[in-house]
Amino acid sequence: MSLLEVSDIVVRFGGVTALDEASFTIDEGQICGLIGPNGAGKTTLFNVISRLYTADSGSVRFGEHDVLATPPHKIAGIGIARTFQNLGLFPSNTVLQNVMIGAHHRTKTEFLQAMFRTPAARREERETRELAIEILNDLNLAHVANSPAAGLPYGTLKRIELARAVAADSKLLMLDEPASGLTHSEVEELGETIRLLRDRYDLTVLLVEHHMAMVMSISDKVVALDFGRKIAEGTPSEVQNDPAVIEAYLGVEAS
Amino acid sequence: MAKTTIIRGTSQYRSIVTVGFALLGLVVILLPFVMSGFRTFQFTMALLWALGVLSLNMLTGWSGQISLGHSALFGLGSYTTCILVGTYEWNPLLTIPVAALVTFIFGIMIGIPALRLAGLYLALMTLAIGVAFTPVIRRFKEHTGGSMGISIKKKVFPEEIVGLNLDQYLYFLVVIFAVVMFALARNLLKSRVGRAITAMRDNEIPAQTMGIYPARYKTLIFATSSMFAGIAGALYAFVIRFSAPYSFTLTLAIFFLAGLVVGGIGTLAGAVLGGLFIQFVPYYAEEINQSLAGMVFGIIIIVIMVTAPTGVLGLIKKVRARVVTVADPPVVRN
Amino acid sequence: MTKFFQLVIAGIEIGSIYALVALAIVIIYASTGLKNLAQGEMAMFSAFIAYQFHAWGLGIWLALILAILTTFVLGMGVQQVVLKPVQDSSLLTVVIVTLGLFLGLNSVAGFIWGYMMLAFPAIFPEGAVEIGSVGISYAAIGVFAVLLACAGALFALFQFTKIGLAMRAVAYNKETSMLVGVQVNRVIMVGFGLAASLGAVGGIFAAPKLFLDPFMMLTVLIYALASAAFGGLDSPLGAVIAGLFIGVIENLAGGYIGFIGSDLKIVVPLVIILGTLLFRPQGLLGRKYIPRV
Numbered sequence: 001m002s003l004l005e006v007s008d009i010v011v012r013f014g015g016v017t018a019l020d021e022a023s024f025t026i027d028e029g030q031i032c033g034l035i036g037p038n039g040a041g042k043t044t045l046f047n048v049i050s051r052l053y054t055a056d057s058g059s060v061r062f063g064e065h066d067v068l069a070t071p072p073h074k075i076a077g078i079g080i081a082r083t084f085q086n087l088g089l090f091p092s093n094t095v096l097q098n099v100m101i102g103a104h105h106r107t108k109t110e111f112l113q114a115m116f117r118t119p120a121a122r123r124e125e126r127e128t129r130e131l132a133i134e135i136l137n138d139l140n141l142a143h144v145a146n147s148p149a150a151g152l153p154y155g156t157l158k159r160i161e162l163a164r165a166v167a168a169d170s171k172l173l174m175l176d177e178p179a180s181g182l183t184h185s186e187v188e189e190l191g192e193t194i195r196l197l198r199d200r201y202d203l204t205v206l207l208v209e210h211h212m213a214m215v216m217s218i219s220d221k222v223v224a225l226d227f228g229r230k231i232a233e234g235t236p237s238e239v240q241n242d243p244a245v246i247e248a249y250l251g252v253e254a255s
Numbered sequence: 256m257a258k259t260t261i262i263r264g265t266s267q268y269r270s271i272v273t274v275g276f277a278l279l280g281l282v283v284i285l286l287p288f289v290m291s292g293f294r295t296f297q298f299t300m301a302l303l304w305a306l307g308v309l310s311l312n313m314l315t316g317w318s319g320q321i322s323l324g325h326s327a328l329f330g331l332g333s334y335t336t337c338i339l340v341g342t343y344e345w346n347p348l349l350t351i352p353v354a355a356l357v358t359f360i361f362g363i364m365i366g367i368p369a370l371r372l373a374g375l376y377l378a379l380m381t382l383a384i385g386v387a388f389t390p391v392i393r394r395f396k397e398h399t400g401g402s403m404g405i406s407i408k409k410k411v412f413p414e415e416i417v418g419l420n421l422d423q424y425l426y427f428l429v430v431i432f433a434v435v436m437f438a439l440a441r442n443l444l445k446s447r448v449g450r451a452i453t454a455m456r457d458n459e460i461p462a463q464t465m466g467i468y469p470a471r472y473k474t475l476i477f478a479t480s481s482m483f484a485g486i487a488g489a490l491y492a493f494v495i496r497f498s499a500p501y502s503f504t505l506t507l508a509i510f511f512l513a514g515l516v517v518g519g520i521g522t523l524a525g526a527v528l529g530g531l532f533i534q535f536v537p538y539y540a541e542e543i544n545q546s547l548a549g550m551v552f553g554i555i556i557i558v559i560m561v562t563a564p565t566g567v568l569g570l571i572k573k574v575r576a577r578v579v580t581v582a583d584p585p586v587v588r589n
Numbered sequence: 590m591t592k593f594f595q596l597v598i599a600g601i602e603i604g605s606i607y608a609l610v611a612l613a614i615v616i617i618y619a620s621t622g623l624k625n626l627a628q629g630e631m632a633m634f635s636a637f638i639a640y641q642f643h644a645w646g647l648g649i650w651l652a653l654i655l656a657i658l659t660t661f662v663l664g665m666g667v668q669q670v671v672l673k674p675v676q677d678s679s680l681l682t683v684v685i686v687t688l689g690l691f692l693g694l695n696s697v698a699g700f701i702w703g704y705m706m707l708a709f710p711a712i713f714p715e716g717a718v719e720i721g722s723v724g725i726s727y728a729a730i731g732v733f734a735v736l737l738a739c740a741g742a743l744f745a746l747f748q749f750t751k752i753g754l755a756m757r758a759v760a761y762n763k764e765t766s767m768l769v770g771v772q773v774n775r776v777i778m779v780g781f782g783l784a785a786s787l788g789a790v791g792g793i794f795a796a797p798k799l800f801l802d803p804f805m806m807l808t809v810l811i812y813a814l815a816s817a818a819f820g821g822l823d824s825p826l827g828a829v830i831a832g833l834f835i836g837v838i839e840n841l842a843g844g845y846i847g848f849i850g851s852d853l854k855i856v857v858p859l860v861i862i863l864g865t866l867l868f869r870p871q872g873l874l875g876r877k878y879i880p881r882v
Contacts, residue, residue: 050464052460052463052464072463072464073463073466073467073468073469074466075464075466076464076465076466077466081464082464084461088458088460088461088464089457089458089461090453090454090457090458090461090462091457091458092453092456092457093450093453093454093457096586097450098454100447100450101450101451101454101462101465101467102465104447104450104451104454104465104466104467105465105466107447109446109447109448111443111448111475111479114442114443114446114447114448114449115439115440115442115443115446116439116442117442117446121446121447124447125446128447133586133587136586137586142585142586142587143585143586145583145586146582146583146586164465168465168466319681321680321681321684323684323688368863368866368867371866371867371870372866374681375624375680375684376818376862376866376870378624378626378680378684379624379814379815379818379862380859380862380863380866382811382814383811383814383815383855383858383859383862384859386807386808386811386855387811387855387856387859390852390853390854390855391852391853391855391856393852394850394852394853505807506692509691509692512685512688513689513692516685520681544700545699545700545704546696546697546699546700547696549692549693549695549696549699550692550693550696550697550700552689552692552693552696553689553690553691553692553693553694553695554693555689556685556686556688556689556692557671557686557689557690557693560675560678560682560685560686560689561675561686564682
């Protein structure tokens with residue numbers, strides 16, 4: 001059975017239909033690339049799955065959970081983590097704290113325990129910290145752990161966001177344009193990192209990306225959207241050679 | 256000058272911090288025995304203001320929600336104690352938990368509608384609460400004494416307690432509360448909850464996708480902050496033994512905000528500096544002219560916000576950074 | 590019924606004052622996004638200036654016109670010196686700075702003129718027009734007429750003058766206005782002077798009724814803020830309607846609901862702010878704001 005099943009999602013903003021009966025599935029452990037020209041509805045789809053937008057119709061199933069019936073702050077709890085296209089970090093917190101916040105939903109300390117530093121709260125704090133350090137090491141970020149997130153280079157910030165998403169210990173990791181703004185060598189490294197993380201943390205990855213070489217090299221499966229509709233789905237090479245995809249990107253009819 | 260580096264967590268760092276706190280503790284303990292009763296009283300008041308600033312800091316500094324109604328919460332705590340002791344003859348110490356509870360509940364009552372208000376509107380709503388407090392207190396004069404206020408008789412406190420006179424006793428009582436409350440606040444800030452609250456302030460939508468439930472944390476920090484203000488207000492009633500509607504006007508709310516800005520928004524030690532500022536600047540300014548305090552406050556607030564938004568504590572840290580670097584230890588895997 | 594009409598008229602009189610200060614707040618908000626919490630104190634200060642001119646022997650009308658002109662200049666000065674540096678800062682910074690201004694102005698007024706209530710000379714003649722058993726004082730008619738005149742002048746300014754057009758452009762989009770050659774900084778400065786003058790009109794016409802002291806505008810500020818929120822923060826017309834409405838409602842509530850009386854009237858704007866924010870956050874006539882993810 002597939003892990004994520006997106007069925008007939010429709011999202012309209014006023015007169016614009018951003019997603020028009022989009023459907024696809026991802027199997028556990030897959031890296032799935034989601035491609036399409038600007039405005040195809042990729043980020044909108046992410047926002048629907050994160051419950052930041054409400055779909056007009058359709059359904060999203062994740063394992064045994066009905067995603068669209070889950071409130072936004074419980075999405076992390078059912079095992080879905082994500083990054084943001086324009087970075088969604090907490091600039092005044094340190095890098096280590098940012099990653100620890102990623103583990104928020106799997107920890108329990110509340111106001112009273114926190115104020116009185118109960119043994120359980122201390123233990124949990126120590127464990128969260130160790131976990132975060134572990135992940136920072138995996139992503140070569142240990143050297144900036146205690147710096148505030150504000151003011152670090154863009155490529156580093158992107159990796160921090162990735163680290164934070166990993167700290168959520170989710171089953172599904174949704175990455176929104178992780179390669180944008182990175183240098184050529186950073187992009188290559190990122191591709192390897194994503195695979196490494198998938199294997200090490202048993203992740204399933206849904207990846208929105210414009211960087212075709214990377215998408216095609218690391219994805220097990222690719223879904224192409226255009227004007228909110230799915231126009232192709234299959235292995236990277238199938239999708240790459242699909243006439244509808246070529247047309248969507250080049251704007252000409254493939255003969 | 257050669258710059259030294261001190262690493263947090265090393266024995267060197269620990270001994271410096273220990274010596275520092277020991278010295279501070281010594282000063283705090285000796286102060287009421289060296290200074291006159293009036294000076295002791297002034298420092299007691301400064302600590303009360305510091306607690307008020309701390310409570311506002313928890314809300315404004317940590318979660319970014321603005322409150323201009325903390326004067327009312329402080330006043331509510333003070334009135335709770337005055338009414339219970341003055342009218343119902345309770346033991347003063349027993350009124351503190353009641354004041355805490357009353358203001359906690361009141362905080363939730365403000366905090367819930369506040370959830371739907373973006374920053375500006377929250378400022379508006381709390382401003383209205385701050386301004387409305389005085390007339391509302393006057394309206395219920397059968398309980399509050401109206402414009403005349405309500406007082407606590409001095410004799411509810413024994414003349415001498417464990418060898419301390421009343422000024423000294425109140426000073427130490429407030430010191431103990433302050434130490435405990437600052438410690439609780441610090442623990443909270445440096446915990447999962449504190450991180451969640453600051454994360455929400457920095458960037459709410461991503462915070463939500465991490466599983467942070469904004470409504471819950473915003474309401475609870477509002478209530479906790481209100482409770483801290485209420486406890487400070489109750490202690491104020493011990494020290495002043497009087498509550499009057501004109502003690503808790505918008506001016507007090509602005510003073511808290513001024514203390515916050517002067518000390519340094521978001522910092523704990525800054526609240527103490529803010530408290531000292533609120534107590535001593537008007538005291539000396541008013542010796543010259545009744546209006547000078549307000550002018551000085553107004554000008555200082557504006558100048559600091561424009562030129563040094565990190566406040567006095569930020570300046571102290573900058574100066575310190577010229578002499579010594581305090582660094583965190585490198586992060587290593589166990 | 591006489592009581593009802595009498596309360597409505599009193600409400601319109603005081604509501605006109607709220608509307609004037611609310612207009613000042615709305616103009617600044619629309620053009621800069623700043624909410625000036627010191628608007629009421631600036632108005633109070635203007636009333637004192639008018640009082641001072643009168644005390645120096647000028648006729649009341651001359652005194653108030655001079656005071657309004659002085660305020661126009663002072664308003665521009667305040668914008669340049671105090672608010673310009675924080676114009677694009679966070680909301681917290683702006684709130685704190687305008688409160689600093691609030692406290693500063695309040696104390697300076699206390700320093701110069703003291704904290705005792707001063708009687709402000711009547712601007713309009715004593716007496717009233719009798720319609721049936723209802724008396725409408727000349728003061729009430731006068732203040733309402735002043736509000737209409739100010740609102741009308743403002744409308745004409747926005748619609749028919751170059752500076753008004755520039756103001757609307759800046760309010761709509763600062764960056765674009767700059768690109769098409771509008772001198773944004775100057776427009777904002779004039780807007781501030783204009784708002785301060787409107788507030789001054791409110792303060793001066795409120796003074797004979799409320800008496801002069803440094804705290805006279807504190808509650809007016811709350812009512813004006815409530816009016817601005819209720820009418821829609823970026824809608825001048827909304828501010829006028831809401832100001833009058835709140836004045837009337839407040840008087841009726843105070844007059845008919847015994848529990849409220851005169852002390853609890855202040856709760857009326859609180860309830861109105863809350864109600865507006867919960868059910869129609871953009872206000873009666875404001876533009877709806879849709880946040881982007």
